[in-house]
Amino acid sequence: MHRLQDLRQSLPHGGDPVRECDILVVGAGPAGSMAAFTAAPHCDVVVLEKRAHIGVPKQCAEGTSEGLFEKLNIPLNPTWISRKIEFARLISPSRITVDLKDERVKQLKFGYVLERKKFDKGLAELAARKGAEFHLRTQYQGLKREDNHVVVKARQFNEDLTFKAKIVIAADGLMSRVAKDLGIDSTTNLRHLESCCQYEMTGIDRESCIELYFGNEIAPKGYAWIFPKEGDVANVGIGILPTRAEYPAKYYLDKFVNWLGLSGEIVEVNAGGVPVSGPLDQTYDDNLLIAGDAAHMANPISGGGIHTAMLSGKYAGDTARKAVETQSLDKKTLSEYETLWKADFGRELDMSLKGRFILEEFTDEDFDATAQWMNEKGVGQLGAVDLVKFALKRHPTFAVKFASFLTS
Amino acid sequence: MMVEKDSCMYCGCCASVCPFNAVIVTDYDVQVTDACTDCKTCVKACPMGAIQ
Numbered sequence: 001m002h003r004l005q006d007l008r009q010s011l012p013h014g015g016d017p018v019r020e021c022d023i024l025v026v027g028a029g030p031a032g033s034m035a036a037f038t039a040a041p042h043c044d045v046v047v048l049e050k051r052a053h054i055g056v057p058k059q060c061a062e063g064t065s066e067g068l069f070e071k072l073n074i075p076l077n078p079t080w081i082s083r084k085i086e087f088a089r090l091i092s093p094s095r096i097t098v099d100l101k102d103e104r105v106k107q108l109k110f111g112y113v114l115e116r117k118k119f120d121k122g123l124a125e126l127a128a129r130k131g132a133e134f135h136l137r138t139q140y141q142g143l144k145r146e147d148n149h150v151v152v153k154a155r156q157f158n159e160d161l162t163f164k165a166k167i168v169i170a171a172d173g174l175m176s177r178v179a180k181d182l183g184i185d186s187t188t189n190l191r192h193l194e195s196c197c198q199y200e201m202t203g204i205d206r207e208s209c210i211e212l213y214f215g216n217e218i219a220p221k222g223y224a225w226i227f228p229k230e231g232d233v234a235n236v237g238i239g240i241l242p243t244r245a246e247y248p249a250k251y252y253l254d255k256f257v258n259w260l261g262l263s264g265e266i267v268e269v270n271a272g273g274v275p276v277s278g279p280l281d282q283t284y285d286d287n288l289l290i291a292g293d294a295a296h297m298a299n300p301i302s303g304g305g306i307h308t309a310m311l312s313g314k315y316a317g318d319t320a321r322k323a324v325e326t327q328s329l330d331k332k333t334l335s336e337y338e339t340l341w342k343a344d345f346g347r348e349l350d351m352s353l354k355g356r357f358i359l360e361e362f363t364d365e366d367f368d369a370t371a372q373w374m375n376e377k378g379v380g381q382l383g384a385v386d387l388v389k390f391a392l393k394r395h396p397t398f399a400v401k402f403a404s405f406l407t408s
Numbered sequence: 409m410m411v412e413k414d415s416c417m418y419c420g421c422c423a424s425v426c427p428f429n430a431v432i433v434t435d436y437d438v439q440v441t442d443a444c445t446d447c448k449t450c451v452k453a454c455p456m457g458a459i460q
């Protein structure tokens with residue numbers, strides 16, 4: 001890790017050290033480290049991370065898909081995987097279970113429950129080996145545009161640092177301060193925040209399947225989950241929409257743990273939030289690219305954002321280094337980034353947002369009826385037309401929404 | 409606004425929804441600055457019920 005002293009020593013006459021670089025990344029989560037990993041072989045990249053330990057505390061249930069690492073051409077280190085997942089199980093409020101393990105559904109490739117403390121740190125190590133310079137315990141504090149540069153202020157331990165970068169990649173997650181300071185409003189509307197609490201617990205013997213529990217009493221306008229990890233350990237968590245819930249997420253989590261009669265010990269407590277609004281209207285500007293949760297790229301239904309963080313991080317790293325190489329740091333050049341990520345997962349996010357609004361109107365009876373219907377039909381056999389027919393029977397008003405959702 | 413630090417997880421939900429950028433969450437601390445207007449948006453966002 002780099003410290004202020006190193007910078008001071010590099011200055012002949014002392015004074016305020018300014019570290020000049022091509023690309024400054026704020027945040028060493030999956031988005032930031034992927035951006036750094038992608039750009040560092042080609043130009044001078046600095047990463048600021050407020051934490052003392054990358055990946056700690058974890059704020060995640062750690063599930064991700066199997067194809068992601070191949071797609072990104074990232075060597076998947078076996079220590080990053082806590083459990084390989086075979087299928088998913090949906091549980092309705094009256095505990096009707098739907099197993100998504102039909103041959104056709106299997107093509108979805110459920111993937112892994114990761115060990116994010118190892119994974120996030122591992123990604124950062126990959127970026128470091130490509131030449132990215134990491135500053136930990138370094139809190140980004142503010143910035144201003146100057147000529148064709150951005151001057152960034154940060155606090156490292158008890159000292160103030162100044163950086164001067166051609167491009168800033170905002171990968172600072174949910175709090176998303178960097179984008180705001182450059183004039184892009186990345187505040188999460190309370191209506192679009194999934195507020196989450198999670199326990200990592202022992203004593204949970206499960207098949208290699210992720211369980212998702214739905215219901216308005218269980219998890220108002222969200223869901224509760226059990227994601228099994230190595231041995232008898234699992235992430236047991238809950239996400240709720242605070243605007244539609246009476247109590248904080250932790251209240252519902254404690255209730256859920258009691259309801260299921262989970263009797264193991266809590267070996268870790270996690271809290272966090274997911275922006276489920278769908279992506280920001282604009283994810284670039286002069287000298288700026290915004291990636292991952294900072295750009296609200298998590299999937300609005302599942303809350304999953306590891307994949308979009310990594311993919312957008314890669315596109316941001318690619319776009320930024322090309323811009324540096326051609327010395328064109330204007331927003332027109334950087335708009336290429338938005339074209340890239342939209343072509344990849346823009347539609348996934350659009351569809352999920354529409355789906356989220358439909359699910360938000362579900363009553364507990366709707367969840368039960370849907371689960372029953374899925375089982376009767378055979379999950380793998382369901383097509384779009386079946387869904388519309390079912391929706392029509394159940395909810396004439398929503399059928400219209402369903403139809404527009406499926407045909408969009 | 410007051411954060412009950414004994415319950416706080418430094419998760420950043422409050423900061424993410426604050427319309428006035430009035431909350432600063434670091435790795436180990438949370439501060440509400442003078443920019444706070446007492447609008448109470450953050451209260452509902454908190455998964456721990458720690459900000460009142």
Ligand SMILES: Cc1cc2nc3c(=O)[nH]c(=O)nc-3n(C[C@H](O)[C@H](O)[C@H](O)COP(=O)(O)OP(=O)(O)OC[C@H]3O[C@@H](n4cnc5c(N)ncnc54)[C@H](O)[C@@H]3O)c2cc1C
Pocket residue numbers: 026027028029030031032048049050051055059060061062063064138139140141171172173174175176177196197198237271272273274291292293294298303304305306307309
């Ligand atoms: C409870 C919960 C469960 C989840 N479960 C899943 C799941 O199972 N699967 C999935 O795919 N996704 C899940 N997600 C979402 C996923 O965790 C995020 O989408 C993902 O971490 C986003 O990556 P990121 O790099 O954009 O942001 P982050 O991982 O949040 O990284 C941002 C980094 O920026 C740093 N930072 C922030 N502000 C500053 C600052 N001022 N100065 C310096 N550094 C700063 C932070 O410390 C952090 O390290 C879950 C989220 C939550 C809250």
Ligand code: SF4
Pocket residue numbers: 271411415416417418419420421422423433438453454455456457458459
């Ligand atoms: S939302 Fe609550 S737990 Fe999270 S940082 Fe703010 S006060 Fe602390």
Ligand code: SF4
Pocket residue numbers: 409425426427428429430431440443444445446447448449450451
């Ligand atoms: S009360 Fe409103 S202004 Fe004050 S910290 Fe909370 S959200 Fe921000």
